[in-house]
Structure formats: structure tokens, C-alpha cells
């Protein structure tokens with residue numbers, strides 16, 4: 275294993291990217307960057323990271339912020355439960371650790387939303403504790419280097435990869451080594467067409483020497499995502515539009531949206547327009563339909579949302595209590611799901 279360690283760390287010192295969260299070993303900054311990078315590419319992640327730490331420069335400012343504001347700052351990244359968990363964990367750090375980021379693995383791992391990967395990344399990079407990290411990059415590199423054909427998304431696969439990563443870890447500099455392995459996967463041993471000709475490990479790589487790069491990593495078959503059909507009513511009157519708050523049992527928990535009609539099956543617009551749900555929402559209200567937008571797909575991890583917007587101008591109305599009137603120019607203050615944000619931007623609302 276020594277040769278692998280040496281080659282990877284030498285490569286890292288020479289080729290690593292300069293990234294804002296690498297400028298210090300502050301565990302709070304590392305934590306923010308790790309959570310952001312779980313859901314976006316590094317290039318887009320930098321902007322979100324800089325904005326987040328500008329808004330919340332330390333744990334205390336994050337813990338003291340209202341949840342709605344945190345969700346708003348997070349908007350565009352998706353996976354809002356991650357922002358909620360960070361907010362919750364920041365409060366825990368403030369109350370149970372006197373505002374100081376815990377410096378032992380178990381306390382880090384016990385924070386809400388922090389799993390094995392993030393705990394190992396923070397513990398090793400910020401505190402030099404010998405915990406191997408295994409992210410998508412590491413799965414790919416290890417599977418190719420050692421020709422491991424156990425599916426990376428199966429429980430036994432995860433165990434096997436963790437064991438190998440832990441054996442491979444350089445315990446004298448675990449933080450540097452973990453970053454080297456992840457960076458190598460992000461820049462050299464990339465998913466399609468890895469840069470094998472310039473790879474310092476090519477002669478020791480099982481996949482390269484056996485010409486079987488396309489066979490690794492192996493993935494188990496994914497279950498089909500669930501289809502859902504959302505019809506949003508963009509209701510507006512003069513300079514007001516109307517929102518409602520989502521509940522806390524479904525996706526986009528406690529965020530704001532337009533009144534929604536969800537159908538169990540795909541429905542043409544005329545079916546939605548004549549449905550009981552439509553009549554219920556617009557009961558005793560005069561309105562005119564301005565446009566019906568074509569359906570768009572929005573993919574979540576386990577769900578595929580088919581979303582259509584109806585633009586409806588209210589002519590004269592007694593507004594139902596559950597609707598929240600929002601002035602158009604101020605609607606950006608509300609945390610809204612990405613498809614609604616995109617709709618408002620694209621239609622210039």
C-alpha cells in the first residue's frame with residue numbers, strides 16, 4: 275500500500291485545486307463545504323459556499339438564524355433537509371458544546387445530518403484523526419485500482435470498500451491522504467474516459483492493465499423512481515401573487531408554493547380544469563386563465579415530478595384564509611422549491 279499512498283500524496287501536492295475551504299482547517303467551514311458538495315459540482319459549489327459563510331460566518335450566527343432564512347440562503351441547492359439538519363446541528367453545538375465544533379469523531383458523528391462520510395472528512399481533515407473517507411470518487415478509484423466487482427451501492431459493497439480505504443489510509447497524514455484520494459478521483463480517475471495515460475498509478479491499476487475500465491465501478495440496479503403529477507396554480511391579482519405553505523410530511527417540507535393540485539395519474543389540462551380540486555380552490559372566485567405552460571420534469575432522488583403551471587388572473591376575490599398574499603417584488607423572501615423559483619425567473623414574475 276505504501277507505493278499507492280506515496281504516489282497519490284505526491285500527485286496531490288503537485289496538482290490539487292485551490293479551493294476556498296482548503297484555505298484553513300476550520301471544521302465549520304469544512305462541514306459547510308462537504309454538505310454543499312454532496313449535491314453540487316465544485317464549480318457551482320464555490321459560489322454557494324462563499325455566500326453561505328458570508329451570511330453565517332460561524333456556528334453561532336447559523337444557530338441563531340431563523341430556519342426560513344437559512345432555507346432561503348440554501349435555495350437552489352435542493353435537498354433542503356440538509357440545510358435543516360445543519361441548522362439543527364449548529365444549535366446543538368451552541369447548547370451542548372459551548373459553540374465550539376466538537377473535536378472527537380463520535381460527537382461529530384452524533385450531530386444531526388452528519389453521516390460516516392462527513393464525520394470522517396471533518397475528523398481527518400480538521401483534526402488529523404485516522405478515519406478513511408469513502409465518497410463516489412473513492413468508490414470509483416478503489417474499484418478500478420483493485421478490480422473490485424462488488425456493487426458499490428450494496429450494503430456488503432460499502433463495508434468492503436470502507437475496509438480497503440481504511441487499510442490504505444496514511445495514518446501519519448490522514449486528512450491530506452483522504453483529500454488526495456478524493457481529488458484524484460475528481461480530476462484523473464474520472465467517471466468517463468479517465469486520464470490513464472498520465473496516471474501515476476496506471477501500472478498498478480487492475481482495470482487499466484486488464485483493459486476493463488468500463489466494467490468498474492459496479493452498481494446494483496436502482497429501483498424506478500416514483501412518478502408524481504403536480505399542477506400549480508399561479509394565482510395573481512395586480513401586484514400580488516398567492517402562496518401556501520407546504521406541510522411537514524412530504525418533500526420540500528415547510529416551504530412555500532402556489533396552490534397545488536396533485537393527480538395520481540397523468541392528466542391533460544382540461545381534466546385538471548374540470549376537476550373537483552380545481553373547483554374547490556377557486557370556489558366563489560372570478561378568474562381568467564392566462565396561460566397553461568407545458569409540463570416539465572423535475573427529478574429528485576426517488577421521485578420524478580411532472581410539473582405544469584396554470585397562470586390564473588383573479589378578477590375580483592375574497593381571498594381564502596389559507597392563501598398567503600405576497601408582493602411580487604418581495605416574493606424572493608420566501609423559500610420556494612426550485613421549480614417554482616425557476617418558473618418565477620423564466621416568466622419574469
Ligand code: SF4
Nearest residue numbers: 463470473476479482
Ligand atoms: S489507470 Fe486509469 S482507471 Fe486506473 S486509477 Fe489511473 S486513471 Fe483510474
